[in-house]
Amino acid sequence: MISQDPIKREQAYVSRLYRRVDSLRADTAARLAEVSRGGGGTAQARVERDVAFSEYSGKLARLEAAENGLCFGRLDFGDGGQLYIGRIGVSAASGEGDPLLVDWRARAARPFYVATAAVPEGVHRRRHIVTRGRRVVSVDDEILDGGEISAGEGLAGEAALLAALDAGRTGLMRDIVATLQAEQDSIIRSDHRGVLVVRGGPGTGKTAVALHRAAYLLYDRPGLAAQGVLVVGPNATFLRYIGQVLPGLGETGVLLATVAELFPGVVADRVESAATAEAKGRAVMAEVLASAVKDRQAPPGVDVSFTFGTEVLRLDPGTCADAVTRARASGLPHNRARAVFVNAIIDQLADDLAEQTRRLVDHLEAEVADVLAEADVDNAVQNDLAGLPWPQEIIDDADRPDLRRALASDTAVRTAIDALWPELTPQQLLEDLFADRRRLGPQLTESEQSLLVRTPGGWSTADVPLLDEAAELLGFDDRAFRAQAAHERAQRVAYAQGVLDVASNGAPDELTAADLLDAHRLADRHQDTDQATVAERAAADREWTFGHVIVDEAQELSQMAWRLLMRRCPSRSMTLVGDVAQTSDAAGATSWAQALHPHVGDRWRLSQLSVNYRTPAEIMAAITDLLPDLEPPKSVRETGVPPWRMTTSAAALPALLARHAAEEAAMLDDGRLAVIVPDDRLPELATAVRTALPHAASGSHPDLTTPIVVLGVKQAKGLEFDSVLIADPAAILTASPRGHYDLYVAMTRATQRLGILHPGQAPAEIAHTVREHTSDHPWREISRGCR
Numbered sequence: 001m002i003s004q005d006p007i008k009r010e011q012a013y014v015s016r017l018y019r020r021v022d023s024l025r026a027d028t029a030a031r032l033a034e035v036s037r038g039g040g041g042t043a044q045a046r047v048e049r050d051v052a053f054s055e056y057s058g059k060l061a062r063l064e065a066a067e068n069g070l071c072f073g074r075l076d077f078g079d080g081g082q083l084y085i086g087r088i089g090v091s092a093a094s095g096e097g098d099p100l101l102v103d104w105r106a107r108a109a110r111p112f113y114v115a116t117a118a119v120p121e122g123v124h125r126r127r128h129i130v131t132r133g134r135r136v137v138s139v140d141d142e143i144l145d146g147g148e149i150s151a152g153e154g155l156a157g158e159a160a161l162l163a164a165l166d167a168g169r170t171g172l173m174r175d176i177v178a179t180l181q182a183e184q185d186s187i188i189r190s191d192h193r194g195v196l197v198v199r200g201g202p203g204t205g206k207t208a209v210a211l212h213r214a215a216y217l218l219y220d221r222p223g224l225a226a227q228g229v230l231v232v233g234p235n236a237t238f239l240r241y242i243g244q245v246l247p248g249l250g251e252t253g254v255l256l257a258t259v260a261e262l263f264p265g266v267v268a269d270r271v272e273s274a275a276t277a278e279a280k281g282r283a284v285m286a287e288v289l290a291s292a293v294k295d296r297q298a299p300p301g302v303d304v305s306f307t308f309g310t311e312v313l314r315l316d317p318g319t320c321a322d323a324v325t326r327a328r329a330s331g332l333p334h335n336r337a338r339a340v341f342v343n344a345i346i347d348q349l350a351d352d353l354a355e356q357t358r359r360l361v362d363h364l365e366a367e368v369a370d371v372l373a374e375a376d377v378d379n380a381v382q383n384d385l386a387g388l389p390w391p392q393e394i395i396d397d398a399d400r401p402d403l404r405r406a407l408a409s410d411t412a413v414r415t416a417i418d419a420l421w422p423e424l425t426p427q428q429l430l431e432d433l434f435a436d437r438r439r440l441g442p443q444l445t446e447s448e449q450s451l452l453v454r455t456p457g458g459w460s461t462a463d464v465p466l467l468d469e470a471a472e473l474l475g476f477d478d479r480a481f482r483a484q485a486a487h488e489r490a491q492r493v494a495y496a497q498g499v500l501d502v503a504s505n506g507a508p509d510e511l512t513a514a515d516l517l518d519a520h521r522l523a524d525r526h527q528d529t530d531q532a533t534v535a536e537r538a539a540a541d542r543e544w545t546f547g548h549v550i551v552d553e554a555q556e557l558s559q560m561a562w563r564l565l566m567r568r569c570p571s572r573s574m575t576l577v578g579d580v581a582q583t584s585d586a587a588g589a590t591s592w593a594q595a596l597h598p599h600v601g602d603r604w605r606l607s608q609l610s611v612n613y614r615t616p617a618e619i620m621a622a623i624t625d626l627l628p629d630l631e632p633p634k635s636v637r638e639t640g641v642p643p644w645r646m647t648t649s650a651a652a653l654p655a656l657l658a659r660h661a662a663e664e665a666a667m668l669d670d671g672r673l674a675v676i677v678p679d680d681r682l683p684e685l686a687t688a689v690r691t692a693l694p695h696a697a698s699g700s701h702p703d704l705t706t707p708i709v710v711l712g713v714k715q716a717k718g719l720e721f722d723s724v725l726i727a728d729p730a731a732i733l734t735a736s737p738r739g740h741y742d743l744y745v746a747m748t749r750a751t752q753r754l755g756i757l758h759p760g761q762a763p764a765e766i767a768h769t770v771r772e773h774t775s776d777h778p779w780r781e782i783s784r785g786c787r
């Protein structure tokens with residue numbers, strides 16, 4: 001029993017914290033308003049204003065985000081010291097003494113997550129403070145240095161953790177800063193700079209850990225915010241589900257995207273078969289594309305001739321082949337190497353033209369000499385004729401640039417060059433490649449070629465990594481652009497340094513630009529003023545490279561998608577989370593080593609999460625026959641509510657599904673129910689559910705915050721609901737070669753209850769592990785039986 005005193009005591013402290021945060025907020029808002037009001041002025045004043053604006057608005061966002069659950073813990077140390085832990089760091093108004101609140105990411109906060117009775121880390125008591133709004137509703141203490149090791153040893157703040165896990169779901173993922181567990185904390189704070197793989201079964205907190213690691217790195221590595229963090233998820237529904245976690249932690253500079261969204265300007269909405277997508281995802285496609293580009297550089301087998309003015313110019317295959325060799329030897333991508341090719345061709349044409357002209361002049365001279373010899377012309381006239389400017393003096397070295405320019409701008413010459421080495425966009429290259437099976441090359445089998453050939457129009461998700469690969473191979477001739485950008489940036493840095501020098505001469509207690517930034521960051525900020533956030537700029541720029549990339553459900557990525565992501569992160573500072581057993585995409589990874597070896601060899605680190613926080617033990621016991629070789633993570637809790645299944649006929653399934661969904665919906669309070677169905681039955685069964693529950697959400701972008709949602713099994717990946725009702729498990733099992741994994745994902749989405757309706761006999765995979773129910777009201781009876 002907890003007496004009221006600790007609650008009162010903590011309330012007093014928490015209220016004091018909120019007062020301080022309110023005052024910081026008011027102060028920051030006032031400064032922001034002041035900055036926003038200022039207009040015009042010198043360039044220097046504008047730079048200072050932009051800097052202050054972005055700093056104050058960031059600070060205000062962090063203060064606003066900390067409103068809920070501002071303070072959630074207290075550490076009492078054996079030596080009498082005390083620390084309060086919360087979402088942000090808060091210092092006293094005087095700026096002196098210990099902080100009033102320590103940011104959960106600070107080193108000092110670590111014992112809150114990792115101290116145990118076995119290794120108390122100097123902590124006497126760990127207190128979880130639970131608040132509702134600004135009110136403290138309970139506290140929960142653990143004494144760590146008392147010599148007793150409790151049954152829940154291994155879990156930090158067991159009561160607070162279980163309360164969080166039992167709470168109803170809202171359709172949006174929540175942060176877990178108050179109840180992070182030690183194994184999760186050590187991954188979040190890992191100082192590993194390269195690729196960190198986080199492996200774990202369903203519900204082990206992989207997604208939560210990945211997002212908290214992003215927040216931690218942004219706190220711990222100050223330069224990272226400017227480079228940006230990319231979080232890649234498997235689909236748009238999942239990204240909406242996790243979308244509030246980082247803003248809720250005060251971090252907004254993170255781009256959340258699916259792979260399909262990573263080629264700016266392309267909307268990947270073309271539908272194609274799983275087999276085609278799988279074929280497009282294989283690494284061999286990189287070779288196919290490289291060959292496709294080479295094909296477009298192939299020298300002709302016969303002479304190419306065209307007219308230039310009155311001359312007929314000819315390019316023989318040997319000349320073209322030499323130019324191709326020189327261009328390829330440059331090592332530049334196709335479109336940039338084109339300049340080398342064009343130079344070589346124009347050089348050759350200019351030589352040919354000079355040679356033709358010389359021959360013409362020789363011929364003319366000979367003719368004139370003959371005429372003169374035949375005519376009786378005196379010496380003086382002969383001398384005058386010899387002094388005339390003959391054409392060979394027109395095409396001398398000084399004239400060559402003009403001649404080259406004339407050649408290069410001549411339409412016939414350009415048409416000929418375009419045919420030999422065309423400038424290509426990634427879209428053109430791919431359209432042409434897929435339009436003609438002869439272009440598809442020897443790396444692919446006949447059946448693979450058949451999967452890829454198609455009529456033009458639109459792009460699929462699996463096309464995006466191919467477009468990106470093509471963009472790399474083709475390049476974009478941006479030398480002039482880059483030189484100009486480098487020059488402008490150097491000017492901005494010099495200018496910004498001047499501003500900082502002046503700004504740092506202010507009064508000692510005034511916040512100045514120099515306190516916040518160095519000249520380089522200031523210069524970049526200044527450039528960004530009309531460009532919104534780092535995330536928005538990164539989203540619009542295919543060549544943006546991120547400081548850190550997080551991939552959730554990383555097992556879903558094809559080899560071609562891995563290549564794209566590696567290009568976005570040359571530093572290879574990455575956190576990859578996933579469960580290879582949950583791969584449903586046939587192009588996805590079956591082992592981490594296989595996926596990563598081509599990019600980082602064996603230079604990656606593996607961490608493991610071992611506890612299932614989502615799925616209760618009763619439901620985990622039901623999946624043992626589904627994937628018998630798999631060792632599932634241990635559930636942290638039991639609910640006492642076993643899953644159930646019910647036999648029906650195929651004809652009766654839709655109506656029965658609607659009825660059971662409605663019955664469960666009525667029992668949900670404010671929780672969430674998902675009806676998970678085979679992908680190809682989604683429209684039909686969603687319509688059926690809506691006859692009983694008209695507000696049930698479904699479709700390609702269902703609103704997960706509605707109480708009932710009907711999802712295809714692939715859409716359910718990564719999500720969770722209080723209750724799950726699965727329809728037609730046999731169809732899920734047989735829909736794809738990875739059907740077992742799909743049913744495994746579906747069954748592990750529930751935090752409380754699971755029901756399964758199967759037309760005909762139950763599939764053997766669940767027949768013995770899930771109890772059959774024959775009554776009309778299984779939800780009610782099972783819940784009643786458990787009371």
Ligand SMILES: Nc1ncnc2c1ncn2[C@@H]1O[C@H](COP(=O)(O)OP(=O)(O)OP(=O)(O)O)[C@@H](O)[C@H]1O
Nearest residue numbers: 176179180181202203204205206207208613614718
């Ligand atoms: N330390 C924790 N405190 C409170 N809740 C937690 C904790 N760890 C995980 N959870 C909760 O457990 C649930 C599962 O977490 P999460 O979705 O991150 O798991 P996952 O491993 O990504 O699952 P899956 O691979 O099955 O999609 C979430 O509701 C998450 O908030």
